Amino acid sequence: MSVIIETSLGDFTIDLFTDERPKCCKNFLKLCKVKYYNFCLFHSVQRNFIAQTGDPDGNGRGGESIYGTLYGEQARYFDWEFVPKIKHVKQGLVSMVNNGNNMHGSQFFLTLGDSLDYLDGVHTVIGEITEGLEVIQKLNESYCDEKFKPFRDIRIHHTIILEDPFEDPPGLDMPDRSPSPPPAVIERARLAADAEIDDLEGMTEEEIREIMEEREEKANAQLLEMTSAAKFYFSYNTTFLNHFATTLRLLQHTCLTNISTMKNNEIESLISQNNIYIMFFLRSAYKTIYFGNIDSIVILKLKKVKRQNKDKIWRALRNKPDTFLLKKFFNAVSRAFYFRNLRM
Known part of the structure; x- marks a missing residue:
C-alpha cells in the first residue's frame, strides 16, 4: 500500500x-x-x-x-x-x-x-x-x-x-x-x-552567506554553553553520560565533542555544590535531554518523580542555579515546548 x-x-x-x-x-x-x-x-x-x-x-x-x-x-x-x-x-x-x-x-x-x-x-x-x-x-x-x-x-x-x-x-x-x-x-x-537566494530583495549573496554563518556561530556557541552545563552533571554517571552523548551526536556539531574533555576536579567541584533537589531531578531524568540546532529546544522525560515533589523541584531548578552556565541551562528548560509529567 x-x-x-x-x-x-x-x-x-x-x-x-x-x-x-x-x-x-x-x-x-x-x-x-x-x-x-x-x-x-x-x-x-x-x-x-x-x-x-x-x-x-x-x-x-x-x-x-x-x-x-x-x-x-x-x-x-x-x-x-x-x-x-x-x-x-x-x-x-x-x-x-x-x-x-x-x-x-x-x-x-x-x-x-x-x-x-x-x-x-x-x-x-x-x-x-x-x-x-x-x-x-x-x-x-x-x-x-x-x-x-x-x-x-x-x-x-x-x-x-x-x-x-x-x-x-x-x-x-x-x-x-x-x-x-x-x-x-x-x-x-x-x-x-x-x-536563487541572491534574488532576495535588498540582500546580496554575500549578505545571505554572512547571515547564515553568523546564525550558525551563535547556535554552536549556545550549544557549547548548554553542553558544558549538562556535562558538569552527567559526567559522574557513566551509564547516563553514554546515552546522553549518543543523543547529542545526532546533532553532528563538532563543539559537542567537548563533552568528554572535562577534568575530574571540575566534575568533583561542581558535584559538591549540588543541592538535593537538583540531584534528585537529574537522577530522575529519563532517557534524553535533546538540544535543537537553533534555539535549544529541550525535551525532558521524567518518569520517576512523585507528583507532590514536582513543584518544589521545579522551583529549586528555576531559582537556584549554581553557575552562569546552569542559569543558561535552566532558562532553556523553561522555554521547552514539551514536558512529560512536569508541571510549570
Missing part, C-alpha cells in the same frame, strides 16, 4: 504499515485521495531530526483528519495507535504528529536522522520511504530561519495513491482534477523553491 508524494524538491514513495496502523493509514490515504495535502508547506525542517508538513495553514497549528473534513469540528482528531510499538529507528520513516492529547489530525513528519528514540511513545510511525531518499537529504540540507521554517518554500505538489485497501467513508468527495493553489497560499509564499 503505497503513495507517491510529489514535492518541489522531487518525488518520494511511502510504503504504509496498513496492517499495524489501519486507522492512521486510512486517514492518510483518504486525505491524499481528496488532495488535502496539495500545496502544504514543509513548515518545520530541523536538521538531522524531522521535516514536518500536512498543515494547510502552514504554521503547525492547523489541519484536521479526514473525518473532520466530513463531519465537522467534533471529528477533527482521532485516537492514536500505539500497539504494536514501532520505533523511530532510522531516517525516512513517516510519523503522524501527536496533537498533545494522544490524537492525530493531518500533520505528519519525516525523520531526517537515525535513532530518534525520544519520539517513541509520543508520535505514531505509519510507514517508511522506500524510494526517493535523496529528497530527504535535500530537505535535511535546506536553509531555515530561527523557527526552522525554510527560506525557500518547500511544498507538496501532488499525491498519487498506488494502492488503497480501505473503503471510502460515506460522503467522501473526490475532486476530478488537481485543485489550483488558493490565493492564501500564494500570498503566504516566501522564496520559491526554484529561486
